[in-house]
Amino acid sequence: MAVDNKQKFQYRTNEAIRVKEVRLVGDNVEQGVYTIQQALRIANDQELDLVEISPNVSPPVCRVVDYQKFIFQLKKKQKEQKAKSVKVVVKEIRFGPQTDDHDYNFKLKHAKGFLSEGSKVKAYVFFRGRSILFKDQGEVLLLRFANDLEDYGRVESMPVLEGKRMTIMIAPKKVASSAPKKDKATKSETEDVEELSSED
Known part of the structure; x- marks a missing residue:
C-alpha cells in the first residue's frame, strides 16, 4: 500500500x-x-x-x-485524553502584611468559594518597601488563612518568600461522591486568574 x-x-x-x-x-x-x-x-x-x-x-x-488507520487511532486516542483532562484554575488573593480583619474576612469568604468550585487558591503577602521587615507577620497571616480554610482545602505548598512576595498554595479538597467517577488526567495550568488585592 x-x-x-x-x-x-x-x-x-x-x-x-x-x-x-x-x-x-x-x-x-x-x-x-x-x-x-x-x-x-x-x-x-x-x-x-x-x-x-x-x-x-x-x-x-x-x-x-x-x-x-494507525494514524487515525493515534489521533482518536489523543482526542480522548484531551477530553478527559481537567484544567486546574488558580485564583490569586493578595494581602498586605497588616491586613485588617474586615479585609481578611472578605478574602477568606472568596477563597472558600473558589475552593468549593474546585479552583486552587494562591494567596500571597506583598511587602512594599520597608514592610519586608514584617515578613514573620506575613507568614503568620498566611498560616492563619490556611488554617481557616482547612474544611475547604489542603496546603499544597507552605509559605515561601520569593522577592517581595510570600506565597502559599491551597488546593481544594476532593468531595466524596456516591456516584462512580471516571479517572481523569489532571493538567495543571493557571488560567482565568482572579486577584483580590488590597491597599495597605
Whole structure:
C-alpha cells in the first residue's frame, strides 16, 4: 500500500526504514526479528504498511498495519485524553502584611468559594518597601488563612518568600461522591486568574 512518507507524526514507513533488521509486531504476523526485506515482503503480501514505531531500540520495532488507520487511532486516542483532562484554575488573593480583619474576612469568604468550585487558591503577602521587615507577620497571616480554610482545602505548598512576595498554595479538597467517577488526567495550568488585592 502506497504511503506518503511526509507524515505529521514523523513515523518512517516502508522503504523509508533504512536498517538491516527490525523486530516485527502486529496482527496476523509471527513476531520476531526479520531482515528489512523480509518485513517489507510480509507487509506487502498483506497489502499493509511497515511502520517503525520504536526507532530507538535495537533492532527497531516495526508494526504491520494500515498506516492511515494507525494514524487515525493515534489521533482518536489523543482526542480522548484531551477530553478527559481537567484544567486546574488558580485564583490569586493578595494581602498586605497588616491586613485588617474586615479585609481578611472578605478574602477568606472568596477563597472558600473558589475552593468549593474546585479552583486552587494562591494567596500571597506583598511587602512594599520597608514592610519586608514584617515578613514573620506575613507568614503568620498566611498560616492563619490556611488554617481557616482547612474544611475547604489542603496546603499544597507552605509559605515561601520569593522577592517581595510570600506565597502559599491551597488546593481544594476532593468531595466524596456516591456516584462512580471516571479517572481523569489532571493538567495543571493557571488560567482565568482572579486577584483580590488590597491597599495597605
